[in-house]
Amino acid sequence: MSLEDRIKSQASALGFELSGIARLGPAESAPLFEQWLAKGFAGGMTYLARGAGKRADPSSVYVNVKSAVVVGMNYGGTAPAGPVARYARGDDYHDVMTQRLRTLHAWLSSETGRDIGGKAYVDTGPILERDLARKAGLGWFGKNTMLVNPELGSFFFIGALLIDLELEPDAPFEADRCGTCTRCLDACPTEAFVAPRVLDATRCISYLTIELKGDIPKAWHNAVGENVYGCDICQDVCPWNIRFSRALPDDSPYASRPAIAGKDSRQLALEMLARSPDDFSAEFKGSPMKRAKLRGLKRNAAVVLGNVGTADDVEVLTRALDDEEPLVREHAAWALDVLSARR
Numbered sequence: 001m002s003l004e005d006r007i008k009s010q011a012s013a014l015g016f017e018l019s020g021i022a023r024l025g026p027a028e029s030a031p032l033f034e035q036w037l038a039k040g041f042a043g044g045m046t047y048l049a050r051g052a053g054k055r056a057d058p059s060s061v062y063v064n065v066k067s068a069v070v071v072g073m074n075y076g077g078t079a080p081a082g083p084v085a086r087y088a089r090g091d092d093y094h095d096v097m098t099q100r101l102r103t104l105h106a107w108l109s110s111e112t113g114r115d116i117g118g119k120a121y122v123d124t125g126p127i128l129e130r131d132l133a134r135k136a137g138l139g140w141f142g143k144n145t146m147l148v149n150p151e152l153g154s155f156f157f158i159g160a161l162l163i164d165l166e167l168e169p170d171a172p173f174e175a176d177r178c179g180t181c182t183r184c185l186d187a188c189p190t191e192a193f194v195a196p197r198v199l200d201a202t203r204c205i206s207y208l209t210i211e212l213k214g215d216i217p218k219a220w221h222n223a224v225g226e227n228v229y230g231c232d233i234c235q236d237v238c239p240w241n242i243r244f245s246r247a248l249p250d251d252s253p254y255a256s257r258p259a260i261a262g263k264d265s266r267q268l269a270l271e272m273l274a275r276s277p278d279d280f281s282a283e284f285k286g287s288p289m290k291r292a293k294l295r296g297l298k299r300n301a302a303v304v305l306g307n308v309g310t311a312d313d314v315e316v317l318t319r320a321l322d323d324e325e326p327l328v329r330e331h332a333a334w335a336l337d338v339l340s341a342r343r
Helices: 003-013 030-038 052-056 093-112 129-135 183-187 205-211 218-224 239-244 265-274 277-283 288-308 311-320 326-342
Strands: 018-023 067-074 118-121 156-163 193-195
Touching (some): 003 018, 003 067, 003 093, 018 129, 030 052, 093 118, 093 156, 129 156, 265 288, 265 311, 277 288, 288 326, 311 326
Antiparallel strands (some): 018 067, 067 156
């Protein structure tokens, strides 16, 4: 076996369903990303503008890096839809994949008999991972901006190990297999796609329930629907996911934790509103959901109860009017007004 094949075999042994190799150089999608930022589509995610030089050319992130080993890890697209996006139901993918890429890095140094210089990236730096993944042959950019693989769909995480080793690259994925399909664009409740492959994040439910730190605009409350954290709608309707997404392996770190498993949106929202900071820290340790913080999750929960709650939920929402966070109080008051109007 060639070194490239041995690397892919080792990546598979580490739990990565996809792997490919890309030669580093200017990122093809960097100019489009800069245009996207300039149009304000990143909203409050100002951190995305940092590191423009590294983003434009990932070979500048580490001395003498030449190649990227790009991997994909399934997070269970066949699981039923629910109030929490599938990617966030278990352990934090940043931690899981970074550790496994570091293990791959150490194996590569041992395999080659020298210390391989490099760095692992999993959605934590100014690297356009989708660009590298397409260049490594792992898929194409779908109209919902997700990377789509013809054998796995889009329910997978992307990571990259940048190394100072010259490897034979895989052929880039050149085809666009979306064709005339627009199901993802048509299904978005907030019409967040201003064009195919162009997302206005400020309208996206994932942004509204995770990245947005202040009030969710009332215009979007109904569109948030039953989503307590994140949204999978544009992926759920994709024909490639309907046909090819996979279940989680039995030992997957992304299996739903007890605080989420089997709960519908109303039940989870009620529990979230009543949850104490100590309980939240214990039950969601190592969870990507901590990114929204408890105040953000309670905000989201109040909006969800305004959408799907019943008269039985008035007591919990009324108690939330005394929450120490104004953000929670404001959204609980909105939900109570909505429930009152339904009577």
